[in-house]
Amino acid sequence: xxxxxxxxxxxxxxxxxxxxxxxxxxxxxxxxxxxxxxxxxxxxxxxxxxxxxxxxxxxxxxxxxxxxxxxxxxxxxxxxxxxxxxxxxxxxxxxxxxxxxxxxxxxxxxxxxxxxxxxxxxxxxxxxxxxxxxxxxxxxxxxxxxxxxxxxxxxxxxxxxxxxxxxxxxxxxxxxxxxxxxxxxxxxxxxxxxxxxxxxxxxxxxxxxxxxxxxxxxxxxxxxxxxxxxxxxxxxxxxxxxxxxxxxxxxxxxxxxxxxxxxxxxxxxxxxxxxxxxxxxxxxxxxxxxxxxxxxxxxxxxxxxxxxxxxxxxxxxxxxxxxxxxxxxxxxxxxxxxxx
Amino acid sequence: xxxxxxxxxxxxxxxxxxxxxxxxxxxxxxxxxxxxxxxxxxxxxxxxxxxxxxxxxxxxxxxxxxxxxxxxxxxxxxxxxxxxxxxxxxxxxxxxxxxxxxxxxxxxxxxxxxxxxxxxxxxxxxxxxxxxxxxxxxxxxxxxxxxxxxxxxxxxxxxxxxxxxxxxxxxxxxxxxxxxxxxxxxxxxxxxxxxxxxxxxxxxxxxxxxxxxxxxxxxxxxxxxxxxxxxxxxxxxxxxxxxxxxxxxxxxxxxxxxxxxxxxxxxxxxxxxxxxxxxxxxxxxxxxxxxxxxxxxxxxxxxxxxxxxxxxxxxxxxxxxxxxxxxxxxxxxxxxxxxx
DNA sequence: TTGTATGCGTTATCAC
DNA sequence: GTGATAACGCATACAA
Numbered sequence: 001x002x003x004x005x006x007x008x009x010x011x012x013x014x015x016x017x018x019x020x021x022x023x024x025x026x027x028x029x030x031x032x033x034x035x036x037x038x039x040x041x042x043x044x045x046x047x048x049x050x051x052x053x054x055x056x057x058x059x060x061x062x063x064x065x066x067x068x069x070x071x072x073x074x075x076x077x078x079x080x081x082x083x084x085x086x087x088x089x090x091x092x093x094x095x096x097x098x099x100x101x102x103x104x105x106x107x108x109x110x111x112x113x114x115x116x117x118x119x120x121x122x123x124x125x126x127x128x129x130x131x132x133x134x135x136x137x138x139x140x141x142x143x144x145x146x147x148x149x150x151x152x153x154x155x156x157x158x159x160x161x162x163x164x165x166x167x168x169x170x171x172x173x174x175x176x177x178x179x180x181x182x183x184x185x186x187x188x189x190x191x192x193x194x195x196x197x198x199x200x201x202x203x204x205x206x207x208x209x210x211x212x213x214x215x216x217x218x219x220x221x222x223x224x225x226x227x228x229x230x231x232x233x234x235x236x237x238x239x240x241x242x243x244x245x246x247x248x249x250x251x252x253x254x255x256x257x258x259x260x261x262x263x264x265x266x267x268x269x270x271x272x273x274x275x276x277x278x279x280x281x282x283x284x285x286x287x288x289x290x291x292x293x294x295x296x297x298x299x300x301x302x303x304x305x306x307x308x309x310x311x312x313x314x315x316x317x318x319x320x321x322x323x324x325x326x327x328x329x330x331x332x333x334x335x336x337x338x339x340x
Numbered sequence: 341x342x343x344x345x346x347x348x349x350x351x352x353x354x355x356x357x358x359x360x361x362x363x364x365x366x367x368x369x370x371x372x373x374x375x376x377x378x379x380x381x382x383x384x385x386x387x388x389x390x391x392x393x394x395x396x397x398x399x400x401x402x403x404x405x406x407x408x409x410x411x412x413x414x415x416x417x418x419x420x421x422x423x424x425x426x427x428x429x430x431x432x433x434x435x436x437x438x439x440x441x442x443x444x445x446x447x448x449x450x451x452x453x454x455x456x457x458x459x460x461x462x463x464x465x466x467x468x469x470x471x472x473x474x475x476x477x478x479x480x481x482x483x484x485x486x487x488x489x490x491x492x493x494x495x496x497x498x499x500x501x502x503x504x505x506x507x508x509x510x511x512x513x514x515x516x517x518x519x520x521x522x523x524x525x526x527x528x529x530x531x532x533x534x535x536x537x538x539x540x541x542x543x544x545x546x547x548x549x550x551x552x553x554x555x556x557x558x559x560x561x562x563x564x565x566x567x568x569x570x571x572x573x574x575x576x577x578x579x580x581x582x583x584x585x586x587x588x589x590x591x592x593x594x595x596x597x598x599x600x601x602x603x604x605x606x607x608x609x610x611x612x613x614x615x616x617x618x619x620x621x622x623x624x625x626x627x628x629x630x631x632x633x634x635x636x637x638x639x640x641x642x643x644x645x646x647x648x649x650x651x652x653x654x655x656x657x658x659x660x661x662x663x664x665x666x667x668x669x670x671x672x673x674x675x676x677x678x679x680x
Numbered sequence: 681t682t683g684t685a686t687g688c689g690t691t692a693t694c695a696c
Numbered sequence: 697g698t699g700a701t702a703a704c705g706c707a708t709a710c711a712a
Binding site: 025026028029032038039040041044 | 686687688689690
């Protein structure tokens with residue numbers, strides 16, 4: 001929002017003093033927060049972060065290119081469990097090493113202390129994924145001079161933060177088109193966590209394609225990306241008269257949960273039920289039957305994030321970059337035409 | 341012991357105030373140094389440390405030997421693919437974070453440049469796994485003052501390098517005992533990479549138990565820890581007259597390969613063939629049927645390595661530590677008595 | 681009480 | 697001068 005400026009006050013770039021005034025503290029304390037110092041209370045830290053965000057403080061120089069000291073990049077994620085994180089990590093590590101940088105792994109726990117860690121270490125840049133940082137946290141990191149790239153953000157990212165992602169909506173559509181082409185008409189879909197952006201996009205793409213083809217409504221439930229809840233939800237969705245003949249799970253792990261539900265209900269895959277997953281983690285190919293799924297280029301995603309980070313770090317870019325990598329359907333043995 | 345107090349000088353335990361007086365500073369500053377706070381100059385930090393030493397100050401409760409800036413530990417592995425690396429990473433990360441340290445992930449590529457990386461960064465310590473460092477590399481790291489801990493070394497480690505591992509030989513035995521108790525007598529086993537220490541140990545344990553029970557010879561092949569080669573090797577081992585009724589795979593991933601071989605040969609698990617794996621990665625529980633396997637406490641292994649590294653780093657230890665964590669049989673549905 | 685920890689501002693300093 | 701950082705100690709809260 002443009003603030004009208006009736007008086008003689010010139011809209012100069014905000015300083016730490018401005019931030020301090022709003023946060024109700026001193027300039028050194030603001031500085032301390034932005035440098036990741038220890039002697040600041042959580043409340044004060046939050047107040048400063050909020051003030052930083054509200055005045056849009058940004059450091060004058062993005063950061064010393066810091067010529068030849070070995071550069072450390074932070075890879076921040078909520079946890080390293082699971083194949084997705086694993087693959088992303090591989091991609092990040094490889095691209096970083098190729099560029100001569102090392103990667104610090106930072107696990108973002110709920111308390112938000114990871115922000116201090118990154119700030120304190122004067123990180124040369126952070127790649128953030130599987131975490132939903134608050135806008136105040138993002139603002140603090142930027143104000144601290146840490147270049148950022150988000151991978152597949154959970155929420156809509158602030159418009160001034162770079163990000164990479166995949167064509168989630170498109171992937172959902174492709175999954176639906178495949179099943180429609182096989183002749184399916186009754187569908188169920190299992191989303192991840194309600195409100196996660198990529199879950200929404202995948203489901204929307206799926207539903208959009210189904211509707212466009214004049215297919216019936218899609219029964220949708222959510223299972224927080226986890227296997228066991230997906231199995232429970234799938235069991236409920238499938239244990240009805242006139243049950244769906246095909247299920248779209250928004251992750252491979254949840255698709256494995258659907259396999260389990262099918263086993264419990266005595267449904268054979270793909271004869272009685274077709275299943276499509278999303279991600280194409282290695283396990284997808286090992287299942288019985290091997291899973292038809294929408295492939296994300298996960299490692300490439302990590303590599304792309306590193307390359308983007310290095311661009312953000314060095315050059316100041318005209319526009320905030322946003323890159324989308326294509327998803328791709330991988331047809332294996334878990335899908336077939338519906339039983340007559 | 342009750343100390344009588346004849347003179348006026350009472351030998352009481354030193355306090356922070358004493359330290360502060362000698363260091364020529366305030367009590368809070370001393371406290372900050374001991375707590376690893378940020379707002380202390382290097383000179384003051386040193387003065388305080390010296391004073392602490394001279395008066396022999398000791399905290400009431402033992403405290404983390406922080407005293408210095410937050411520290412970066414290196415976790416070096418050959419690649420981060422696979423659940424094993426994933427779980428180990430989780431354990432390492434958690435233990436390091438709990439101790440207030442960050443983890444740099446270093447992938448050891450064949451060229452050995454990782455050693456330079458670690459040395460140049462003056463790493464505070466390195467945990468090495470899934471890599472077989474040459475003795476020259478280990479010597480270089482030690483000469484560079486980098487404390488080391490190996491996790492489950494591939495070769496016999498030099499006697500002056502600390503390591504943690506699991507009871508591999510024992511695990512092999514337990515697998516065999518389980519199958520013997522079910523009534524199996526004809527066995528095959530699939531090793532990892534020929535020459536890897538833990539592969540050897542697992543196979544030896546297995547064979548030792550079989551022989552002790554008077555069982556027949558165990559047919560052994562190697563498959564480099566990978567799924568597809570394991571499938572091929574298993575197919576060959578099982579496609580013979582009087583085929584084995586049970587297979588021991590030295591990793592879960594290879595056990596999944598055995599599942600595939602069984603499918604190709606039309607053998608049902610566990611009716612026609614019992615399978616035991618090793619590791620107990622999450623996927624083991626998802627297979628159909630869920631895999632009976634020898635569990636390694638992988639994350640604990642990583643955590644133990646971190647704790648050992650911190651001990652090696654700070655205290656000088658009497659002996660070179662070597663720690664072994666116990667393996668444990670997890671019985672699921674892939675084993676049953678042999679068909680009559 | 682005495683000992684210790686925390687959080688903030690003050691003062692000094694540095695880079696333009 | 698202005699904007700920012702560095703490092704100390706004061707005031708206070710907390711603990712045995």
